[in-house]
Amino acid sequence: MAATSAVLQSEWTKIRSVRSTVWTLALAFLVTLALGAIICAVFNSQWSSMSDSDKATFDPTNTSFFGMTLGQLALIVFGVLVISSEYSTGMIRTSLAAVPQRGHFYASKVLVAGLLALVVGMVTSFLTFFLGQALLGSHHASIGDPGVFRAVFGAGLYMTLIVLFCVGTAAMLRSPMLGLGILMPFFFLVSPILTAVPKVKSVARYFPDQAGQKIMQVVPDSDSHTSYGPWGGIGIMAIWVAVVLIGGYAVLKRRDA
Amino acid sequence: MIELQGLTKRYGDKTAVDHLTFTVRPGVVTGFLGPNGAGKSTTMRMLLGLDNPTSGDVRIDGKHYAQLSEPLKYIGALLDAKAIHGGRTAYNHLLCMAQSNRIPRHRVDEVLETVGLSAVAKKRSKGFSLGMGQRLGIAGALLGDPEILMFDEPVNGLDPEGIHWIRNLMKGLAAQGRTVFVSSHLMSEMALTADHLIVIGRGRLMADTSMSDFIEKNSRSFVRLRTPQQERFKDVMSRAGHTVVETGDGAFEIADSDAAALGELAAQHQLVLHELSPQRASLEEAFMQLTAESVEYHAGGQMGSAPAGGPGAPVPAGMGAPGAPAAPSPYGASPYGPSPYTPGQGAPQGQPGWQGQGAQGWPQQPGQGGQAGAPPAPPAPPAGQEWGAQWRDNSKKKGR
Known part of the structure; x- marks a missing residue:
């Protein structure tokens, strides 16, 4: 067996030495931060015209994470490209010739991508929260309020899990076109739309993104359900991630490179 | 290793x-x-x-x-x-x-x-x-x-x-x-x-x-000749013990001969020669002949007249090669009829190898099989099929 630290180091060199890593993660950070900030500023200036019920259910923490819907698209691109670019470029043959223990190679790649996503996710979620709250003026939440720290930390976890979900899916699909073509519309359109459809939504709320997003809510919204709590939601998402990562491993292990 | x-x-x-x-x-x-x-x-x-x-x-x-x-x-x-x-x-x-x-x-x-x-x-x-x-x-x-x-x-x-x-x-x-x-x-x-x-x-x-x-084994040398008096030429050469192979474009090839000796022989019989040139087959040619029937994607079937077989065939196709006497059964139906050449004879059993193949496979070899004078020679380059058949023989003997 090649040494674990050596393979991790190699995967780190790989991930840091391509441009797509920098621009996808930078984009995810900027979009999430900027969009959250704009929405917070808008709410602050429009506060007087909001209805009383809206004011009652206003969730300052979750509002600052509004930009996540778009920001996660850049994370999807990152997660998909981390693994599928190996296939599209032919690099996979060089990689597996260097590390023929495929499980080892795969675990290292997943770990490096996951850790990087965790760092970027946490930085993004905390900065987004603090900037958003600053712009909300007197309507802001404080990190010490009940459930707020959990929501902000959870937002970072959510971003990490989205990336890992995409890594696993892309490992199964082995093609960037296929991976992006399926995951982008799913997370941007299919999942949010299905969650709004009556009856279907009782199933759709178990989709990875819908379940995971629960952790970012501090104040329950109007049509909130109690089938799972914030940690239950992120747990459901983690199960999805584990399943696709195992699926990705099975494909890598079995198929010819 | x-x-x-x-x-x-x-x-x-x-x-x-x-x-x-x-x-x-x-x-x-x-x-x-x-x-x-x-x-x-x-x-x-x-x-x-x-x-x-x-x-x-x-x-x-x-x-x-x-x-x-x-x-x-x-x-x-x-x-x-x-x-x-x-x-x-x-x-x-x-x-x-x-x-x-x-x-x-x-x-x-x-x-x-x-x-x-x-x-x-x-x-x-x-x-x-x-x-x-x-x-x-x-x-x-x-x-x-x-x-x-x-x-x-x-x-x-x-x-x-x-x-x-x-x-x-x-x-x-x-x-x-x-x-x-x-x-x-x-x-x-x-x-x-x-x-x-x-x-x-x-x-x-x-x-x-x-x-x-x-x-x-494969740098085959031969002499290429052209003459307007084709029938007399063949008689003369055959009587002298040379195996004449027609190339199909009106020229003749005589393997392993000295161009000078052939020229003098022609002169003795007052044969007009339009061409007399010593030739050496390239290795590229030898390789192409060796792999002729196995080529996956033909440009147009110019690699010998034998038909290409399906990839899954247990024995390579292109069985039309001469070689019936030496290799009976699957090759029996040769379009060229029984041939005196015996490709594969003397080839080692088992692992195909060049060792011991000698030159028996070449149809131009004089004295092979005891016949002189070109027998029903195939019009296309016979050597190609000969070689192909030789290797197929071997692979067949390997029991596939």
């Missing part, structure tokens, strides 16, 4: 590699030759554990590739030149390979220097020409200073200077006692670099021979 034992790869009902058994030895350059689609790259991928064999076994120094820890220190491989992420710089590409196998960082600079890419080390490889990509791939193969090197079509895309460089590099590596295994579809290239030759066609082993043997 690379050992293949009955290595087989099937994709559905298509057999890409069919029971390959051979050994690649250290200290020499072993050429791995076959037409496009013969299964060379598939074989090499199985060697590196990238593709799983359907059956059979391939070992490197007695181990499976996946059992090697830090394999780049054992075996360096150049597969297709662009097994590289184009967005990564040449330096970083080599660095990530080096790190995974705990190869010191200074080796990256060294191999970049060796292949002449130091100046573009910090450039992204997507801007590289095919030749530069090839050099980067070679740098990756050399990175771990391995005892075994494997190159798949290394001269592809290289300019003449680059080709010259890679030839010398391979010879140099072999001279240091390393195992060098290089594939090509160009016989002429192999003739210049390889010491040992392994020829495959349609995934089957067709020859496993030393280069010098191959050249000796």
